[in-house]
Amino acid sequence: MRAARSLAIILPLALAVGCSSGGPSFKEAAAELEKDVRRLETHDVFKNPLNKLRILQRADADIPCGENKFQRVLRATADYERKNPDLDGHLDLAEGLIENALVRDLGYKLEYDFSQYDAEDGRFVYAVKEELGIKAFVYVSPESPTWRIHAMTGCLSS
Secondary structure: OHHHHHHHHHHHHHHHHHHOOOOOOHHHHHHHHHHHHHHHHHOOOOOOHHHOOEEEEEOOOOEEEEOOEEEOEEEEEEOOOOOOOOHHHHHHHHHHHHHHHHHHHOOOEEEOOHHHOOOOOOEEEEEEEHHHOEEEEEEEOOOOOOEEEEEEOOOEEO
């Protein structure tokens, strides 16, 4: 009898915990990505007008991506003037700048792809905010614009 009573109390609690998504809410992820736009605009590297930051998509609109699910998307470009003729050195510097901005100032965690080490046709930087389901991809280009930034939330219920 005691076991039955305990089950009657514990089972609903376990189901409530087990049925909760445990993941980020759309509202939380969307708000964080909107903050990332503002952080980019005020970041030391990108607030310099010479770097020509252009926000192409501000992450302020809900984009349908399934049954009652939505996502937010940030798209931006920026340029970094090439200061020396060494293409590899230019890409290394530009890659390091965006990685530092993503990690230290925007709170992302890098996912390394060592196959791109010293690639001279451009490089991809992958970063995530796992707890919010936000992924960022930055193409570091040898041509202008140097950075092509794309970040998005997962498809989440609103």
